[in-house]
Amino acid sequence: MGQYVAPLRDMQFVLHELLQVENEFKNLPKYAEIDADIINQVLEEGGKFTSEVLFPLNHSGDREGCHHDKANHTVTTPKGFKEAYKQYVEAGWPALSCDPEYGGQGLPLALNNSFYEMLNSSNQAWTMYPGLSHGAYECIHEHGTDEQKSLYLPKLISGEWTGTMCLTEAHCGTDLGMLRSKAEPQADGSYKITGSKIFISAGEHDMSHNIVHLVLARLPGAPEGSKGISLFIVPKFLPNADGSNGDRNPIFCGAIEEKMGIHGNATCQMNLDGATGWLIGGPNKGLNAMFVFMNAARLGVGMQGLGLTEVAYQNALVYAKDRIQMRSLSGIKAPDRPADPIIVHADVRRMLLTAKAYAEGARAFTGYVALQLDKELNHPDEEVRKDCADEVALLTPVIKAFITDNAWTATSECLQVYGGHGFISEWGMEQYVRDARINMIYEGTNTVQSLDLLGRKILMDNGAKLRKFGAKVQAFVEANGTNEELAEFITPLADLGDKVTKLTMEIGMKAFQNPDEVGAAAVPYLRVVGHLVYAYFFAQMAKIALEKKDSGDTFYTSKLATARFYIGRLLPETAMLIRQARSGSANLMALEADLF
């Protein structure tokens, strides 16, 4: 069923040539010893594990799905998932970028990021089990007490336990301020939590010894809305002091959802019936603590989009070289065959290059943001840490929404390359399209991401974070403005930079008069910013490719062609998006709801 080969060459290009991570790591004492050999070795091993162990379970996991035993409240994952998880744990993969103080390997997030791309390409549904554990690790690492850290972190890092995030309830997803789950304080300092959560990914399964649920609930007398939400650690089995499993905690899976995709991941309804939990992050500060998890998860969802884009592209490419139909418009290309391979046709190439450009743009973008995260967490200079934190905050909603929207387009285009065969499940392409769809919804819908970007991250700080990023783009434009070979990349980049500045100011002014203007502009606005980011990275990648064009390495020929395709065929979408964003709120808001 298809193939997946980790794109090591492009990953190495991004890390070593574009981002020059070894130089950056030298400024981060924790990573100063990390060199290209270590990085390449991890990437190679990751590539083997994902293509040999996880990819073969992707299609079968989708067909089989998870099984719920209502009487025993147990969930069994598809055949092979549990064994693959055992191998993952034994190889030490969960510990890769975790804190050595609790048993982690202490490698950079930029490296873990590439590994997550591979995991998601090979099997998104499976990857969500350890992916959520990593988010739980980050949340407890930042907000847990010393006692909580020493109890939970080593088990999450070793992979013996997995984690979940329990936010959503039937009546509230986006608007968590309405949640109703309750937490009653107990004399021993714990809480009894009661309520019902829905759509909890990896909420119950058979892969780990224990599951650490991070649950949002309200304390008695808590303020209304999002200011009255607290976060609790609610383990499936109450841990004994030595970390062994104690009593079963009454947090049970009542049902698993029938759904469009990611069938191998158990999406659970979780019922808490006086389950014991412990407060983390302070009373009524739950959303603040949960944001650590949510931000990690938003970046993780972006990686899901990239992973699916890459694997769909790889398979569509193989098919397009093999499948013969019709003759090339410019004359026969395969005279020994009754028809030409479909890769000769211009529009098949457009579809393939769309996926290739979206994958390579996303790889550069997410690699960069992961490196900024490493610097935010580890750079000795406080100013640098602050700048990196601002940039990560600005770009997180763009990673989540732009990459996953593009993945939906890319997987669909790759399915189209197969013609009718793409629609038939045997080929595996329709699974990628189905799996890609959820990435635009969970972790805050892509609309919510666009409101976060334009409202919170840009307008609420008067554009300061965007200006800082814009200054980087401007510096690149100025440094390379006289390079004629690069003009085809620099000119549209500079032009879009100016347009984003003007568009932001225009929306900001209109928003003073009418706040609906923000909601009306946000979605196209985020896509425009996404394109600005991609144009910036494609211009940098094209620069490197031009410098190496006489090296004889065809990798650079391919990179340059992809950059040209991106600038010529995908970037022009911004003209339409800017018109949409400027068209104002009236054409959306004028119609009374009952006249729809």
Ligand SMILES: Cc1cc2nc3c(=O)[nH]c(=O)nc-3n(C[C@H](O)[C@H](O)[C@H](O)COP(=O)(O)OP(=O)(O)OC[C@H]3O[C@@H](n4cnc5c(N)ncnc54)[C@H](O)[C@@H]3O)c2cc1C
């Ligand atoms: C497979 C799956 C796995 C999931 N995993 C988890 C999990 O592990 N843990 C967890 O807690 N949750 C999980 N979720 C829940 C997911 O995060 C929510 O479904 C999502 O946040 C949207 O919430 P909702 O479904 O209630 O939609 P709603 O909030 O009801 O939104 C409906 C529509 O209204 C739009 N909308 C809402 N408010 C606004 C606004 N202010 N402006 C503009 N548009 C708006 C939304 O964008 C959306 O299009 C999962 C969901 C699914 C389907």
